[in-house]
Amino acid sequence: MGFNxxxxxxxxxxxxxxxxxxxxxxxxxxxxxxxxxxGKYPGDDSPVxxxxxxxxxxxxxxxxxxxxxxxxxxxxxxxxxxxxxxxxAPVQEEPVTIQPQPHALQLPR
Amino acid sequence: MPETSIAVSSAAxxxxxxSVEKQLRAASESSxxxxxxxxxxxxxxxVLCAVGLGExxxxxxxxxxxxxxxxxxxxCFWAYFENGLANLPTSDLEATLLQALQELCSVVEAHxxxxxxxxxxxxxxxxxSAQPLASVVxxxxxSYLRTVGALFLTTAKCSLSDLLLxxxxxxxxxxxxxxxxxxxxxxxKNDENxxxxxxxxxxxxxxxxxxxxxxxxELMDCMEEGASLIEVFGEAWGQRLQYIANALRIxxxxxxxxxxxxxxxxxxxxxxxxxxxxxxxxxxxxxAARAYVSAVPLEFLRLVLxxxxxxxxxxxQWRLRLDYYVYETVGQLRIGEMxxxxxxxxxxxxxxxxxxxCLRNTNLHQQFITRFRAATQARLLHAGAATSDIIQQYxxxxxxxxxxxxxxxxxxxxxxxxxxYLRGRRDTIRCIxxxxxxxxxxxxxxxxESLFDELGRNANDADAGDSxxxxxxxxxxxxxxxxxxxxxxxxxxARSARSRRMHDIISxxxxxxxxxxxxxxxxxxxxxxxxxxxxxxxxDREIRTLELLKLRFGDTNLHNCEVMIKDMADSKRIHGNIRxxxxxxxxxxxxxxxxxxxxxxxxxxxILSGLFWPPxxxxxxxxxxQVQIMLDTYAAKYHSLKAPRKLVWKPHLGTVKLAITIGDRxxxxxxxxxxxxxxxxxxxxxxxxxxxLAKEVGLPPSTLRRRIVFWVNQGVLSxxxxxxxxxxxxxxxxxxxxxxxxxxxxxxxxxxxxxLTTSVATAEDQLxxxxxxxxxxxxxxLTNFERLPLERIHNMLKMFVVDPPYDxxxxxxxSFLSKLVAEEKLLMEAGxxxxx
Numbered sequence: 001m002g003f004n005x006x007x008x009x010x011x012x013x014x015x016x017x018x019x020x021x022x023x024x025x026x027x028x029x030x031x032x033x034x035x036x037x038x039g040k041y042p043g044d045d046s047p048v049x050x051x052x053x054x055x056x057x058x059x060x061x062x063x064x065x066x067x068x069x070x071x072x073x074x075x076x077x078x079x080x081x082x083x084x085x086x087x088x089a090p091v092q093e094e095p096v097t098i099q100p101q102p103h104a105l106q107l108p109r
Numbered sequence: 110m111p112e113t114s115i116a117v118s119s120a121a122x123x124x125x126x127x128s129v130e131k132q133l134r135a136a137s138e139s140s141x142x143x144x145x146x147x148x149x150x151x152x153x154x155x156v157l158c159a160v161g162l163g164e165x166x167x168x169x170x171x172x173x174x175x176x177x178x179x180x181x182x183x184x185c186f187w188a189y190f191e192n193g194l195a196n197l198p199t200s201d202l203e204a205t206l207l208q209a210l211q212e213l214c215s216v217v218e219a220h221x222x223x224x225x226x227x228x229x230x231x232x233x234x235x236x237x238s239a240q241p242l243a244s245v246v247x248x249x250x251x252s253y254l255r256t257v258g259a260l261f262l263t264t265a266k267c268s269l270s271d272l273l274l275x276x277x278x279x280x281x282x283x284x285x286x287x288x289x290x291x292x293x294x295x296x297x298k299n300d301e302n303x304x305x306x307x308x309x310x311x312x313x314x315x316x317x318x319x320x321x322x323x324x325x326x327e328l329m330d331c332m333e334e335g336a337s338l339i340e341v342f343g344e345a346w347g348q349r350l351q352y353i354a355n356a357l358r359i360x361x362x363x364x365x366x367x368x369x370x371x372x373x374x375x376x377x378x379x380x381x382x383x384x385x386x387x388x389x390x391x392x393x394x395x396x397a398a399r400a401y402v403s404a405v406p407l408e409f410l411r412l413v414l415x416x417x418x419x420x421x422x423x424x425x426q427w428r429l430r431l432d433y434y435v436y437e438t439v440g441q442l443r444i445g446e447m448x449x450x451x452x453x454x455x456x457x458x459x460x461x462x463x464x465x466x467c468l469r470n471t472n473l474h475q476q477f478i479t480r481f482r483a484a485t486q487a488r489l490l491h492a493g494a495a496t497s498d499i500i501q502q503y504x505x506x507x508x509x510x511x512x513x514x515x516x517x518x519x520x521x522x523x524x525x526x527x528x529x530y531l532r533g534r535r536d537t538i539r540c541i542x543x544x545x546x547x548x549x550x551x552x553x554x555x556x557x558e559s560l561f562d563e564l565g566r567n568a569n570d571a572d573a574g575d576s577x578x579x580x581x582x583x584x585x586x587x588x589x590x591x592x593x594x595x596x597x598x599x600x601x602x603a604r605s606a607r608s609r610r611m612h613d614i615i616s617x618x619x620x621x622x623x624x625x626x627x628x629x630x631x632x633x634x635x636x637x638x639x640x641x642x643x644x645x646x647x648x649d650r651e652i653r654t655l656e657l658l659k660l661r662f663g664d665t666n667l668h669n670c671e672v673m674i675k676d677m678a679d680s681k682r683i684h685g686n687i688r689x690x691x692x693x694x695x696x697x698x699x700x701x702x703x704x705x706x707x708x709x710x711x712x713x714x715x716i717l718s719g720l721f722w723p724p725x726x727x728x729x730x731x732x733x734x735q736v737q738i739m740l741d742t743y744a745a746k747y748h749s750l751k752a753p754r755k756l757v758w759k760p761h762l763g764t765v766k767l768a769i770t771i772g773d774r775x776x777x778x779x780x781x782x783x784x785x786x787x788x789x790x791x792x793x794x795x796x797x798x799x800x801x802l803a804k805e806v807g808l809p810p811s812t813l814r815r816r817i818v819f820w821v822n823q824g825v826l827s828x829x830x831x832x833x834x835x836x837x838x839x840x841x842x843x844x845x846x847x848x849x850x851x852x853x854x855x856x857x858x859x860x861x862x863x864x865l866t867t868s869v870a871t872a873e874d875q876l877x878x879x880x881x882x883x884x885x886x887x888x889x890x891l892t893n894f895e896r897l898p899l900e901r902i903h904n905m906l907k908m909f910v911v912d913p914p915y916d917x918x919x920x921x922x923x924s925f926l927s928k929l930v931a932e933e934k935l936l937m938e939a940g941x942x943x944x945x
Binding site: 002003005006008009010011012013014016017018020031040041043044048 | 641643644671672675679712713714715716717718719720721722736739740743744747751753755756757758759760762763764767768769770771777782788789791792840841842
């Protein structure tokens with residue numbers, strides 16, 4: 001005799017988020033989880049990057065900004081712009097320990 | 110005047126009188142009639158004329174003849190018909206009519222000849238005298254004939270027109286019958302395939318008009334060998350008819366006769382067209398009908414109308430008149446059945462062609478619009494018709510009227526009420542979108558009929574249509590100007606011709622709501638539903654539909670949907686990556702400290718870009734720890750792959766496949782996560798109180814009851830009531846045999862709970878959510894005022910709620926308030942609301 005429930009398949013639904021605190025890119029004013037004006041698809045095609053100053057932008061937006069400026073500065077705080085190294089978002093307390101390839105600019109696979 | 114001349118005159122008068130009496134008596138005896146060719150001159154005329162009494166003579170003669178006609182001859186004529194005519198067969202009627210007319214005509218002819226002689230005498234006698242006499246005398250013959258006609262009609266014992274109607278109808282029927290027989294004979298000669306069945310009568314009524322494929326050709330033949338027709342009936346048949354028609358003309362009642370045969374011919378044509386046209390949509394009627402008209406009724410008319418040039422002329426007129434009559438009658442018949450024709454489209458294409466030709470040749474447009482609209486109103490636009498049927502009929506209407514009237518004026522007039530009605534139905538958009546995207550509907554619809562096919566077709570020729578429409582250069586503009594045609598007279602001048610020319614079905618359907626945004630929004634909702642309900646990642650079909658829609662509505666409008674579908678593909682890819690990721694290589698924050706990594710085997714999640722999906726129903730449930738660990742592990746792996754991105758689970762969405770073993774039986778279920786959570790609670794605990802279970806899974810108790818009923822119905826759980834009134838749920842020890850899930854021992858059943866198939870918030874839910882903002886306002890108002898009617902609540906909201914402005918209608922507010930009443934937050938008493 002028995003009563004058993006076995007899960008054969010669980011089609012769960014999740015939404016991803018860049019986890020970027022402030023919801024809107026400071027340059028294009030579009031949500032981080034959306035795409036910048038030039039981007040067609042969100043997510044992999046519209047990555048979000050952080051500068052060492054802690055401000056986040058869409059990669060496309062900040063690249064455009066930087067290429068238009070003579071000096072490489074964060075458009076918010078005017079500090080010199082440098083991409084923050086690890087892929088960890090500032091909000092995240094615990095860094096992921098296993099990082100396949102540390103990269104100056106973390107692009108999602 | 111001298112005495113002598115008076116004496117002479119009276120002598121002459123007496124002589125005149127006697128000779129008149131004598132001649133008239135002779136004229137009345139039909140036996141002598143034939144011999145007398147020329148009437149001898151009357152006596153004493155010259156004398157009377159000389160004394161200026163010519164006019165008197167003429168008047169006297171006329172009145173004399175009139176008396177004679179009235180008292181004798183016309184009475185004789187009517188005596189033939191004393192017994193009434195309804196019971197006379199046509200042949201008898203003809204014989205009687207023929208004899209009566211012959212007698213009357215011979216008398217009239219005799220009189221005419223006498224008048225001719227008299228006229229000659231009078232003219233000769235008064236050669237030297239004043240002019241007026243001549244005019245009287247010349248018109249003598251005409252006034253005589255007029256008198257005959259008038260007498261004939263006024264003294265009638267029964268209606269002459271009835272008599273003639275009866276006669277002509279009989280003759281025409283005979284004619285048709287004879288034609289049929291001759292044709293039948295010809296056919297039996299050609300092939301031995303004469304239908305022996307069917308009585309002669311039936312054949313006769315059907316006349317030559319019963320449909321065969323070679324019908325038209327044969328009718329044409331008949332027309333060509335018109336002469337041979339006469340042979341069939343015998344020459345006398347036609348001659349008798351001709352004689353009677355002629356006699357009537359002589360008697361001055363041509364008008365009555367013409368009226369009669371016109372009526373007969375029209376009835377005949379109408380009868381046959383009705384037989385041929387009604388409920389037969391798969392055949393062109395017009396050509397055959399026109400051929401028939403020239404073969405039968407026109408030939409008949411040829412006999413009835415006077416021969417010679419005048420006859421030819423009126424025959425030509427009749428040909429035109431009959432042609433028009435055919436168009437008109439067929440048009441009216443078809444218009445009466447327009448609704449059915451549309452239903453039968455495209456099988457009814459020939460009938461549609463008929464209508465087009467009829468409308469082109471007549472002015473039935475107004476009637477068409479009125480009657481078709483009325484039919485649509487009565488048969489389609491009522492509560493009993495399913496929305497999908499209405500849309501289907503609307504599509505058929507568009508297709509049909511596109512054939513009938515390329516200018517689109519009719520469509521505009523007829524389609525407007527349908528559009529108006531559809532606009533009032535809630536599920537219209539959903540229906541259209543379903544029909545539009547449903548590529549599986551092969552079964553019930555004919556290939557090439559479904560809207561999905563229409564979508565594909567239009568996508569193909571959309572480019573071509575656009576390119577020639579937008580003429581940029583001077584040359585093309587000039588060409589467009591040359592091609593310009595004025596709008597039809599009955600077009601609505603307020604609309605531009607361009608709007609009318611928009612005949613493409615999809616855009617017409619979209620135009621029901623005026624914009625494509627609503628449409629796309631609904632499509633997005635449906636797509637979300639469809640994608641979420643999938644258990645795999647395969648969405649080729651959706652991609653196909655989406656590509657077609659993109660061609661039509663443009664990429665930007667459907668960008669959200671594109672992202673949604675791309676999410677599916679991405680989910681599949683990421684899912685593959687995550688599975689390959691070695692479990693022990695990951696130390697996620699959630700699972701740290703555990704010995705064993707939980708298996709994520711059963712998980713096949715969809716990872717979606719939240720901003721691009723429609724808002725989901727907010728339904729929080731507590732996931733059992735066992736599953737939560739799986740989800741957390743999965744999320745951690747995702748994060749390690751896609752850092753810094755994270756996953757946010759929406760635990761109430763998705764589907765779960767379960768295998769439930771009770772006793773020795775295992776049954777498969779496909780259910781919503783909520784159902785899964787509910788049943789999993791029973792894995793460790795065999796029975797639950799309703800309220801505790803509700804707390805465990807994080808649902809309000811009322812909702813719990815609604816949801817758990819599913820498992821009770823499936824025979825997996827049992828429901829009972831504790832003495833306190835609370836519900837108790839316990840797992841079954843044995844799968845109930847009666848449960849729907851018990852179809853065959855151990856059979857894998859896939860059951861989906863209806864209620865939860867919609868995971869996306871509907872437009873209605875969204876409205877409710879919007880209204881929820883006002884709940885606090887309403888509550889506050891009712892705290893201050895104790896009770897308020899709907900009107901005042903509405904007005905106060907309008908006045909005080911400014912950010913965002915209150916833009917709902919009183920009806921929307923009423924439905925919101927009644928929802929609050931249902932939730933037992935408010936009380937409705939005597940038309941006003943109050944707090945509980």
